[in-house]
Amino acid sequence: MESLPITIQLLSLVGALIFMAFIARLIVKGRLREEYSFVWIACTTVLIVFSVWRNGLTEISLLLGVYYPPSLIFLVGLFAVISFLVHLSVVVSKMQKSIKDLTHEVAFLKKELDEANQKKEYIMSPNPEHLTS
Numbered sequence: 001m002e003s004l005p006i007t008i009q010l011l012s013l014v015g016a017l018i019f020m021a022f023i024a025r026l027i028v029k030g031r032l033r034e035e036y037s038f039v040w041i042a043c044t045t046v047l048i049v050f051s052v053w054r055n056g057l058t059e060i061s062l063l064l065g066v067y068y069p070p071s072l073i074f075l076v077g078l079f080a081v082i083s084f085l086v087h088l089s090v091v092v093s094k095m096q097k098s099i100k101d102l103t104h105e106v107a108f109l110k111k112e113l114d115e116a117n118q119k120k121e122y123i124m125s126p127n128p129e130h131l132t133s
Helices: 006-029 034-052 056-064 069-124
Strands: none
Touching: 006 034, 034 056, 034 069, 056 069
């Protein structure tokens, strides 16, 4: 297999470094949580490694017995996307349970507050029936 031209190698390296800077900026601004940033940093690191190591994908695919090296990229990418989607599904499920629990707690507290306000109004009324008997 032919080696990549140097211009494509440099463009991919610069692109990966710009993407790494973008991820770092999102982390600093607090728009991306640290636990999710590791995935993006790892992916960008892989891009940087393959940008520098020109025949890396070919050598790894030959080692794994993959005939067409770009298909290895799609296989790894598909696995990464599926893994990330499962992780996000677990996170969303936990948040949904937490929201349900918090909603129940707020409803109970609101009921208690309404009952306490009704008792207070009953005691403070100018003509309470419980004092006349």
